[in-house]
Amino acid sequence: MQIYLPIAEISVNIFLILGMGGGVGFLSGLFGVGGGFLMTPLLIFIGIPPAVAVATEANQIVASSVSGVLAHWRRGNVDFRMGAVLLAGGVVGSTFGVWLFTWLRELGQVDLVIKLSYVVFLGIIGVLMLLESGRAMMKRKNAKPVNEKSHHTWMHGLPLKMRFRKSRLYISALLPFTIGVVVGILAAIMGVGGGFIMVPAMIYLLGMPTSVVVGTSLFQIIFVTANVTMLQAVTNQTVDVVLAMLLLLGGVIGAQIGVRVGVKLHGEQLRGLLALMVIGVSLILTFDLVIEPSDLYSIGPANHSEGH
């Protein structure tokens, strides 16, 4: 069954979109990630214009992170104070990101920047995660006790110190703010929530306890992706609510199944699998950039700013 998307202005198979939503939702439930980094390239691959894919995916992530944060909030796993600081940075970053996106679109380089960001960030994160989970698996085999490391670095000399009770931290607010800015920019350009950057940054850079990391990052993602959705809707008119609704429907169901499967697997194995998948996506996109295209020329609508 075909459905015509009013903003993307193409006709797509409704079951294909539901299936993609379900598949990515399953993986995000399984691994506890947003899945934006998988969905946006998939949408572009099936012919959704990249600008529409990025903006619409931001809209969908609003829904999945609301659903996720409610579950964590009930267990008391959200550090709202930390979330607010991250969010302040996120609003600044994502506003700048949407502006950057519009500018790149006028230059005709937005597709390249989207793909390059994916290649670079997914490549780095994937390799780091793979190494980490490998090390964790080795440790589990050798059954050595894990020593908690608390190190003092230059980061602890920064001003504007704040106490984050839930995270049991006393650090400079500039640190989470900066992380928020970086993730906000990525959210706008890549059409992702940014959890895959934020979660490791919170654990390894800030030293937050793992239990509150996911809930807090989801809390921040809701507002940053909402900001991206609004700005994309106003600046570029590229948010397709019909597409977002279809993805959402499949995603919600897939995620629930994923969570149930996920509890049966080991954490390190899961992270190893996720790492392989992230590296896979990165490699496919690299391939796309390196291989000579069959037609060197491509066409697109002219931007009005080029007209005068």
Next chain:
Amino acid sequence: MTTLTRHLWYNRSGVSRILMSLCLVAMTALVTRMAIGQDLVVDLTKNVVQVTTGFTGSDVMLYGHKTGPGDIVVVIRGPLQQIVVRRKKHIAGIWVNGDNMTFDAVPNYYAVASNKPLDDVITSYERDTYQVGSGNVEFEPLDINAPINEIKFFREALIRSKSRQGLYAIAENDLIFLSEDMFRTEFRFPANVATGTFSIDVLLVRDGLVENVKTKLLNVRKFGIEAAVYDLAHRQAWIYGALAILIAALAGWLANAAFRRA
């Protein structure tokens, strides 16, 4: 079920065939009557193509009547747009968009149909005048001082790209004569066609020269939900954005509530 209805039921295709022939006869009669005193009369089966939720493209039939000898060439051109063509270049191992050229007033959709191969029907001079054949579609680069060679490359690339998307189509021999004077042809508007006004020129060609031209207009428009969503997104972007966020937040909350109980 009576015998008669059962008979009709099992012979549905037969019935529709009869109905269609009746329609054609009626159409022929009508067009012939309209045609008295004119050497070319044409009409479309519809003047508006509705883009609705289930839109997967649309077929529009054109039929007409000519008096006297001659061939028929039909040219359809869709809404005019500014199009930028970009050329990739190899930088540091990856393919990056390099030079570009913007063309003005490019038809989003272009199609030609004729009853014979174009070369046998119409002179190249007339083809140029009436924009017959994708090589003769009229659109110019914004930068009129661009090198001729470059314009040619970018122009050809644009036409190549449009053909790949199914938006530029040349259908020689696709126009059918039902009798000596009656003809019809069908055009396919794919799902990715732009909305707007399309002009349809029907040329009566004798000895390679255009004798008469009839022009029809066709409108492709979004309807219903499609139109409502599109209009809101473009005219009330703030409200649209707020609604999109609200719907998403509500859906997330509902999903959580539904699966908590399960």
